[in-house]
Amino acid sequence: AQKVTQAQTEISVVEKEDVTLDCVYETRDTTYYLFWYKQPPSGELVFLIRRNSFDEQNEISGRYSWNFQKSTSSFNFTITASQVVDSAVYFCALSEAANAGKSTFGDGTTLTVKP
Amino acid sequence: DTAVSQTPKYLVTQMGNDKSIKCEQNLGHDTMYWYKQDSKKFLKIMFSYNNKELIINETVPNRFSPKSPDKAHLNLHINSLELGDSAVYFCASSQIPTGAKSSYNSPLHFGNGTRLTVT
Numbered sequence: 001a002q003k004v005t006q007a008q009t010e011i012s013v014v015e016k017e018d019v020t021l022d023c024v025y026e027t028r029d030t031t032y033y034l035f036w037y038k039q040p041p042s043g044e045l046v047f048l049i050r051r052n053s054f055d056e057q058n059e060i061s062g063r064y065s066w067n068f069q070k071s072t073s074s075f076n077f078t079i080t081a082s083q084v085v086d087s088a089v090y091f092c093a094l095s096e097a098a099n100a101g102k103s104t105f106g107d108g109t110t111l112t113v114k115p
Numbered sequence: 116d117t118a119v120s121q122t123p124k125y126l127v128t129q130m131g132n133d134k135s136i137k138c139e140q141n142l143g144h145d146t147m148y149w150y151k152q153d154s155k156k157f158l159k160i161m162f163s164y165n166n167k168e169l170i171i172n173e174t175v176p177n178r179f180s181p182k183s184p185d186k187a188h189l190n191l192h193i194n195s196l197e198l199g200d201s202a203v204y205f206c207a208s209s210q211i212p213t214g215a216k217s218s219y220n221s222p223l224h225f226g227n228g229t230r231l232t233v234t
Contacts, residue, residue, distance in 0.1 A: 035222050039156070045205060045225040089156055093223075102171050103223055105158040 002027045004094050006106035013082055014114050021077040021109045023092030029053075031097035034068065034075045039108070040088040048090075051075060082113045118142050121206045121226035128196055129234055136191045136229045138206030146170075147189035148223065149181060150205040158205075164189055165211065196233045203228045 003026040013019045025034065036048040049059060051068050059066050063080045079086050092106040121138040128134050140147060148171075149161040163171035164183040178194040193200060206226040 037223075043203070044227050045207075045223075047222040047224070050222050091158060102160060102163065104160075108156050108158070110156075 002029075002032075002094050002096050002099065002102075002104045004092050004104055004106035006090075006092055006109050008109045009107070010110045010112070012112045012114065015084060016081050017113075018078060018080050019082050019111065019113075021079075021090050021092075021111065023075045023077065023106060025073050025075065025092070025094045027073075027094060027096055029096040029098045033095045033097070035093040035095070035103065036066065036075075036077050037091045037093060037105075038088045039091065040085075045091075048077075079111075082111075084113050084115055087111060087113045119206055119208055119224050119226040121204075121229055123229060124227065125230050125232075127232045127234065130196055130198060132196050133192070133194045134196060134231070135193070136204055136206075136231075138189050138191070138226055140187055140206075140208040140224070142208055142224060144208040144210045144221070144224070145186055146209050146211050147183065147186070148207040148209075149189065149191050150207060150225075152203040152205060152228070154202070162189075162191075193231075196231075198233050201231055201233045203230050205229075 005024045032053045034051045038046045038048055049066055056068050065078045067076045089108045089110050091108045093103045095103045119140045146165045148163045150158050151161055152158050161175050162181040166186050167183045180192045182190045205228045207223040209223050210221040
């Protein structure tokens with residue numbers, strides 16, 4: 001069974017601080033996909049990044065970076081120099097190739113960036 | 116161009132009523148979903164349709180019935196609404212691999228959600 005754990009329920013930082021959101025997953029499949037989504041206060045769900053299980057290369061996109069480590073089953077998300085606009089709920093999700101179509105979401109981490 | 120659109124945005128109704136939420140996607144995806152987000156922001160999959168065929172049906176009460184007239188549309192009908200049905204319902208679409216294993220699995224593209232309030 002696939003499972004995603006986001007242990008941090010809420011995080012509060014001051015603007016310009018760096019912050020890391022943790023994501024730990026469980027799966028029996030050897031081929032799977034990991035995602036991060038952002039849900040700002042306006043409510044929509046926005047896709048941020050996708051990672052395949054066979055591609056452990058870390059990725060950086062502007063102030064965002066992702067650290068994928070199969071050895072620890074983690075897919076952590078770091079925001080560098082956080083901004084107020086980064087305030088949102090962030091979800092990590094897992095989709096197994098053998099269970100194609102079903103994305104299991106973590107419970108989300110609410111990030112508040114204070115000015 | 117709105118990729119995944121769902122209507123209505125807000126739905127306020129009384130217990131016992133029947134209501135429907137409509138969803139349409141213009142991304143050419145073959146798979147559509149309904150997710151429920153409760154008051155604690157937890158997101159749970161309810162249903163998934165691939166080319167009009169039901170492929171995922173989580174433990175959802177029979178009062179919820181999805182309908183997919185074609186692969187671009189997935190509607191959700193709810194009978195005998197209960198207070199506990201109050202939530203935000205998100206429609207989504209994606210392109211899933213056709214084989215058992217694939218190097219590609221597209222992310223979910225979500226609609227803007229329908230906030231259902233049952234009084």
